[in-house]
Amino acid sequence: MNASRFTKNPIAMTGLAIVLFYVAIILVSLVWLPFDPVAMDMDLLLDPPSFKTGHLFGTDEFGRDILSRIMSGCAVSLIISLGATALGAVAGTLLGIWAGFLGGRWDHWLMRVADVLFSFPSLLLAIFVMAILGERTYNVVIAIGIVYIPQFARISRGAILSLKNQEFVRAAFSNGAGKSYVLFRHLLPNILVPLIVQVSLSLSVAILLESALSFLGLGIQPPAPSWGNMLSAARKLMMIAPWTAVYPGLAIVFLVLGFNLLGDGLRDVLDPRLRNAR
Amino acid sequence: MQDNEEILRVEGLCTQFRTEQGLVKAVDGISFELRRGQTLGIVGESGSGKSVANLSMLRLIQTPPGRVTAGKVLFDGKDLLTLSEEEVRAYRGRNIAMIFQDPLTSLNPVLPIWLQIAEAIELHHKLKRPAAKVKAVEMLKAIGIPDPERRAYDYPHQFSGGMRQRVMIAMALSCDPDILIADEPTTALDVTIQAQILDLIRGLSRERRTAVIMITHDLGVVAGMCDEVCVLYAGRIVERAPVDELFYEPRHPYTRGLLDSIPRLDRSSAERLYSIPGSPPDLVDLPDCCPFHPRCSHAMEICRHTYPPETAEAGRGNRTVSCWLHVKERA
Numbered sequence: 046m047n048a049s050r051f052t053k054n055p056i057a058m059t060g061l062a063i064v065l066f067y068v069a070i071i072l073v074s075l076v077w078l079p080f081d082p083v084a085m086d087m088d089l090l091l092d093p094p095s096f097k098t099g100h101l102f103g104t105d106e107f108g109r110d111i112l113s114r115i116m117s118g119c120a121v122s123l124i125i126s127l128g129a130t131a132l133g134a135v136a137g138t139l140l141g142i143w144a145g146f147l148g149g150r151w152d153h154w155l156m157r158v159a160d161v162l163f164s165f166p167s168l169l170l171a172i173f174v175m176a177i178l179g180e181r182t183y184n185v186v187i188a189i190g191i192v193y194i195p196q197f198a199r200i201s202r203g204a205i206l207s208l209k210n211q212e213f214v215r216a217a218f219s220n221g222a223g224k225s226y227v228l229f230r231h232l233l234p235n236i237l238v239p240l241i242v243q244v245s246l247s248l249s250v251a252i253l254l255e256s257a258l259s260f261l262g263l264g265i266q267p268p269a270p271s272w273g274n275m276l277s278a279a280r281k282l283m284m285i286a287p288w289t290a291v292y293p294g295l296a297i298v299f300l301v302l303g304f305n306l307l308g309d310g311l312r313d314v315l316d317p318r319l320r321n322a323r
Numbered sequence: 324m325q326d327n328e329e330i331l332r333v334e335g336l337c338t339q340f341r342t343e344q345g346l347v348k349a350v351d352g353i354s355f356e357l358r359r360g361q362t363l364g365i366v367g368e369s370g371s372g373k374s375v376a377n378l379s380m381l382r383l384i385q386t387p388p389g390r391v392t393a394g395k396v397l398f399d400g401k402d403l404l405t406l407s408e409e410e411v412r413a414y415r416g417r418n419i420a421m422i423f424q425d426p427l428t429s430l431n432p433v434l435p436i437w438l439q440i441a442e443a444i445e446l447h448h449k450l451k452r453p454a455a456k457v458k459a460v461e462m463l464k465a466i467g468i469p470d471p472e473r474r475a476y477d478y479p480h481q482f483s484g485g486m487r488q489r490v491m492i493a494m495a496l497s498c499d500p501d502i503l504i505a506d507e508p509t510t511a512l513d514v515t516i517q518a519q520i521l522d523l524i525r526g527l528s529r530e531r532r533t534a535v536i537m538i539t540h541d542l543g544v545v546a547g548m549c550d551e552v553c554v555l556y557a558g559r560i561v562e563r564a565p566v567d568e569l570f571y572e573p574r575h576p577y578t579r580g581l582l583d584s585i586p587r588l589d590r591s592s593a594e595r596l597y598s599i600p601g602s603p604p605d606l607v608d609l610p611d612c613c614p615f616h617p618r619c620s621h622a623m624e625i626c627r628h629t630y631p632p633e634t635a636e637a638g639r640g641n642r643t644v645s646c647w648l649h650v651k652e653r654a
Binding site: 211212213215216217218219220222223226231234235237315317318 | 417430
């Protein structure tokens with residue numbers, strides 16, 4: 046039922062195609078890359094894109110092939126983006142919906158903790174967590190995930206609050222349903238729309254947060270490539286060698302676009318109220 | 324199973340709400356009993372405690388602010404008010420089911436209809452999804468939805484108001500409950516649909532020997548549906564009578580007022596419609612008087628400081644009234 050509705054949705058399918066394209070790139074990068082992504086070539090520093098040298102996207106300030114670096118950085122960026130969002134979405138949503146549903150003291154304290162986390166700018170919070178955990182790839186995932194938890198908790202709590210006094214909740218209880226049944230069967234599907242919007246936003250912000258962390262020396266450590274640290278290295282070279290910034294940037298833009306289309310499409314598929322409107 | 328077997332007995336049910344203004348006694352000592360196959364009407368104005376009484380029976384009152392403070396709800400030899408949450412849950416939906424007032428908000432907008440109808444079956448009989456789906460389609464057929472196999476997959480917004488209320492009825496009756504509580508099932512519907520819904524409830528409940536508690540403020544519904552009526556005022560039953568006796572011979576001044584305020588076609592429209600003077604009392608810290616006395620044209624001195632005892636009246640069924648006018652020997 047839902048699967049066929051998904052495949053018939055052009056927006057969702059475009060998004061899925063883009064994301065799958067990136068997954069394919071990751072698979073290819075595991076077995077073959079045009080150049081070694083960390084090999085420096087002192088003769089070809091900041092070489093513009095050309096077929097003659099074989100550096101299709103040009104080289105960076107150390108003469109490393111940008112295409113190869115984008116390809117091998119793809120896995121890292123995708124893992125960080127998906128991992129951090131999954132962590133934040135699952136943990137934050139669970140906390141948020143229980144807090145909103147149960148209310149009372151639970152809700153009060155949980156939201157105060159969320160307020161405290163919220164009061165830090167996300168980058169500062171991520172730096173703070175990284176400083177505690179140490180510089181590791183999976184710690185980047187955890188740090189960004191923790192930044193996301195209060196955001197998801199807030200959104201899901203608010204959505205649950207506006208729903209939990211609806212008559213259908215009472216009807217479910219009068220049918221003999223328990224709390225967790227009502228919460229997961231009845232309420233969770235009702236708040237999927239705001240959650241999916243937040244997920245597609247978070248997926249893209251994670252890539253940018255990772256790049257900020259890398260820029261500060263806390264993210265993926267050079268020479269290992271990530272789109273984030275490539276972009277931050279390119280910042281000072283933008284005027285003389287624009288390709289160093291444009292290609293990693295495009296890689297990010299397309300992935301974000303893919304996630305957003307996928308999220309949009311999923312939302313249309315999952316929310317029966319929107320289905321007939323389109 | 325005997326026909327006149329008593330299946331539910333409510334004794335002295337009290338529900339209070341703690342509010343900022345004070346303690347509200349929303350339900351203040353209600354007692355009644357229900358026999359298999361019987362339809363009991365509970366009538367009263369908004370705020371008279373009709374819905375609260377029925378939610379209290381199934382322990383669906385949100386605590387805090389509400390609390391059932393006294394009373395017994397005896398079903399199947401057990402007092403529902405003393406059971407654990409888990410034990411009560413087993414009764415909800417399976418033995419006692421409810422229909423709510425507004426079919427628009429009582430269905431979950433993002434779940435297909437069949438899933439919602441199958442819910443009680445799934446919860447109580449642990450049926451697998453396909454079997455539950457078959458049962459849901461059967462119920463849809465029983466409530467007269469055309470093309471049930473296809474419509475089962477539709478969502479609530481694809482149904483009209485009347486059809487949604489039918490779906491609510493299907494949900495409530497899916498487990499063949501002993502008692503159906505219908506909380507103003509027709510208030511949100513227009514008149515032609517009202518009749519259909521009432522017919523459906525009557526037909527299905529008769530067919531399945533389901534006892535019905537019909538909560539309403541519409542005396543027309545009561546006249547057409549119920550065997551017995553309880554008139555509720557300020558959280559107490561002021562009069563209880565078989566339905567025809569209540570209409571022909573109302574004893575309590577409030578009941579009389581209610582009957583007089585029904586618009587009638589055989590009266591000239593120039594005549595002003597009767598209405599009971601005043602408004603329902605504030606239930607916060609209500610003193611121990613007859614709550615109706617400020618609006619009553621027969622009010623006596625004693626009404627102002629003591630609540631009248633329940634007096635049994637002669638009649639075919641069990642008939643009681645709580646009014647000093649009918650207390651033979653005044654203390």
